[in-house]
Amino acid sequence: MREICIDFLLVFAVGGGFCVIAQLLIDYTKITPARILVSYVVAGVILTAVGVYEPLVKLAGCGASTPLTGFGYSLARGVESAVRDRGLVGALTGGLTGTAGGITAAMTCGFIAALVFRGKPKT
Amino acid sequence: MNLDANTYQVYAKGYGKKSPVLRDCACAFLVGGIICCIAEGLYRLYLHLGIPETNVRILTPVSMVTLAALLTGFGWFDKIAKFAGAGTLVPITGFSNAVVSPAIDTKAEGFVLGVGAKMFIIAGPVIVYGTLASVVWGVIYYFLHRGGIV
Amino acid sequence: MKNKGLIRIQNPPTILSSAAVVGKKEHDGPLGADFDLHAEDDRFGMDTWEKAESEMQRLAFGLMLKKCRMREDDVDAIFAGDLLNQCTGSSFGLLDFGIPYFGLYGACSTMAESLMLAALTVGNNIFNRAAAVCSSHFCSAERQFRFPIEYGGQRTPTSQWTVTGSGAMLVANDGGGPYVTEVMPGISVQKGITDANNMGAAMAPAAVDTLTRYFSCSGTVPEDFDVILTGDLGAIGHDITMELLYSSGFNIRSVYNDCGLMIYSAKEQDVHAGGSGCGCSGTVICGPVMKRLRQGIYKNVLFIGTGALMSPGSVQQGMPIAGIAHLVRISSELPGTLVSGEERGGSNG
Numbered sequence: 338m339r340e341i342c343i344d345f346l347l348v349f350a351v352g353g354g355f356c357v358i359a360q361l362l363i364d365y366t367k368i369t370p371a372r373i374l375v376s377y378v379v380a381g382v383i384l385t386a387v388g389v390y391e392p393l394v395k396l397a398g399c400g401a402s403t404p405l406t407g408f409g410y411s412l413a414r415g416v417e418s419a420v421r422d423r424g425l426v427g428a429l430t431g432g433l434t435g436t437a438g439g440i441t442a443a444m445t446c447g448f449i450a451a452l453v454f455r456g457k458p459k460t
Numbered sequence: 461m462n463l464d465a466n467t468y469q470v471y472a473k474g475y476g477k478k479s480p481v482l483r484d485c486a487c488a489f490l491v492g493g494i495i496c497c498i499a500e501g502l503y504r505l506y507l508h509l510g511i512p513e514t515n516v517r518i519l520t521p522v523s524m525v526t527l528a529a530l531l532t533g534f535g536w537f538d539k540i541a542k543f544a545g546a547g548t549l550v551p552i553t554g555f556s557n558a559v560v561s562p563a564i565d566t567k568a569e570g571f572v573l574g575v576g577a578k579m580f581i582i583a584g585p586v587i588v589y590g591t592l593a594s595v596v597w598g599v600i601y602y603f604l605h606r607g608g609i610v
Numbered sequence: 611m612k613n614k615g616l617i618r619i620q621n622p623p624t625i626l627s628s629a630a631v632v633g634k635k636e637h638d639g640p641l642g643a644d645f646d647l648h649a650e651d652d653r654f655g656m657d658t659w660e661k662a663e664s665e666m667q668r669l670a671f672g673l674m675l676k677k678c679r680m681r682e683d684d685v686d687a688i689f690a691g692d693l694l695n696q697c698t699g700s701s702f703g704l705l706d707f708g709i710p711y712f713g714l715y716g717a718c719s720t721m722a723e724s725l726m727l728a729a730l731t732v733g734n735n736i737f738n739r740a741a742a743v744c745s746s747h748f749c750s751a752e753r754q755f756r757f758p759i760e761y762g763g764q765r766t767p768t769s770q771w772t773v774t775g776s777g778a779m780l781v782a783n784d785g786g787g788p789y790v791t792e793v794m795p796g797i798s799v800q801k802g803i804t805d806a807n808n809m810g811a812a813m814a815p816a817a818v819d820t821l822t823r824y825f826s827c828s829g830t831v832p833e834d835f836d837v838i839l840t841g842d843l844g845a846i847g848h849d850i851t852m853e854l855l856y857s858s859g860f861n862i863r864s865v866y867n868d869c870g871l872m873i874y875s876a877k878e879q880d881v882h883a884g885g886s887g888c889g890c891s892g893t894v895i896c897g898p899v900m901k902r903l904r905q906g907i908y909k910n911v912l913f914i915g916t917g918a919l920m921s922p923g924s925v926q927q928g929m930p931i932a933g934i935a936h937l938v939r940i941s942s943e944l945p946g947t948l949v950s951g952e953e954r955g956g957s958n959g
Contacts, residue, residue: 344500345497345500348493348496348497348499348500349493349494349496349497350493352492352493352495352496352497352551353488353489353490353496353547354489355492355550356488356489356491356492356493356545356546356547356549356550356551357485357488357492357546359488359546359549359550360481360484360485360488360545360546360547361481361485363479363484363545363546363764364479364484364485365481367805370546370549370763371582371585373546373550374549374550374554374555374558374585374586375585375586375589375590377550378586378589378590379589379590379593381590382590382593382594382597383593383597385597386597386601398500398503399496399497399499399500399503399520400493400496400497400500402499402517402520403495403496403499403521403524403551403552404492404496404550404551404552405550405551405552405554405555405586407552408552408555408586408590409590409593409594412590412591412593412594413593413594413597415594416594416595416597416601417597417598417601419598420598420601420602420605421605424602425598425599425602427598427602428594428595428597428598428601428602429595431594431598432590432591432594432595432598433591435594436590438518438521439518439521439522439525439552439555442521442522442525442526442556443525443529443555443556443559443560443583444559444579446525446526446529446556446559446560447529447559447560447562447563447575447579448563448575448579449529450529450532450533450560450563450564451563451564451567451571451575453533454533454534454564455564455567456564456565456567456659456749456758456759456760457535457759457760458633458634458651458652458653458748458749458759458774459538459752459759463801463815463854465800465801465802465930466802468801468802468803469801469802469803471850472801472803472808472811472814472846472850475811475846475849475850476767476768476808476810476845476846476883477767477768478767479767484764532760532762533760537760538759538760538761538762538763541762541763541764542762542764542765542880544762545764548762549762549763554762557760557761558761560760561757561758561759561760561761561762562758562761564758564759564760565753565758565759565760565761566758568657568658568660582758582761
């Protein structure tokens, strides 16, 4: 039980930590949220490439894989396995293969939401 | 008024409230942490139900995307985001909201040129540059792999 | 330009009637009771936000006619504008009336610009009656200028909230006031502000420019007015305008207010720096301000409609935002009966 608590604390701290860094960038710099998200994904790819992100995922689980850097991690992991299996062609297919689930889910949800919901005024 | 543009910009910076950074960061940490814990909980639940780990790795983000899509549709997501800032933006929930919100919003312009074309108007760059980065890493990895380094 | 753009209208026209239609948030604000009509869901019975905005203009214009018992045939021309691409909010909203129509784009200054043009054409006997109409809708503006409505973003403290509302006025060459006595077209002023979330700072220099020109050539002083109202400078633009004018020797503090600060409650309604949009000054002038002019609470109002001249494209390309400020003076008495600054010997005109 104590182990689970520590695990979740790690998830919370790492996941929250990624969000705090982004919040600081939003509040202190002129970088727009869209640019921050792009930077996060690219940073995730780079951090995986240099071998930093894998241990972080092992340590913090979804605390590292849920933030958008985790999306970059999936892209990098996907491309690595595809290159190992298929050679250089894998560089073109691996990234999107590794993230296909999330992207397709977002597309499907977006379409269904457009069918079902309609915009509400903000107050 | 004879202030030149540069002087005026410096002058204008002195006005207006600054973002409440401490509060913003606390909210982002709290909400971001909670979202990741929900994902972790689902991950463990799926494993507990006997789903193979390779599928759980896909199923977990898919569940989070669906959850955020529902919140977006019901108009709750932006209320949470107003409070949470980067706390909802950075986890995959923010990606989901960035896809679902223009989809709902552009329904009036039709399902092809509205929903279909505008769905990735915010999230598109994330996929484009993420994929490009993965291609670059793929090419480097190929040579490292051939050289026996990895 | 000897008189720096000040136009004294020879035969000051009367504002015969006005109407203001608003959304729920505006109705819930401190001026809520002074607006004529509101919708509970901001949709006004329409299926898109753009149609809802047009419907507001249709309702405001119709209500304004009804209030002064006029018919469409009695109006010679409409000057109207809004924030949407190609001003479709106005052109679609006023389509049914079959009245000669001038589409205007003055960004959020449209109420002042349209009222100025209506007053000038009527005051110079080109038209007998002309209408000034404008609108903005939070959701249609958000869609065009920022993000989808359901997108979860955080607003910066300097950002402003687009007012959902439409104002309509009828200016006529017959009637007993309130009169439009003086107008002064704005000059676009650009001081290098590129942040689209800080419109107040982008527009304030234009307001300062117009007010400085006005005070230096009209022979009036701030105390001549019951209220000096800028359109939608918000908290930041309000403070900058007041300070810069003070440093130029014009202390407007005691009579100065901004429609963007009046329409919402800063404490209870989360609007950051205040309201904005054509509908901000449009509804405040056509609703509460006209009401107070008719009740005699105000006798002399100086209204400066402020606009930020930009598009989403120009902002993305890093172009600075220019501001514009059109001035309209509304008085409940004709100028001959006023004690003007000139009669007192003038100030620095």
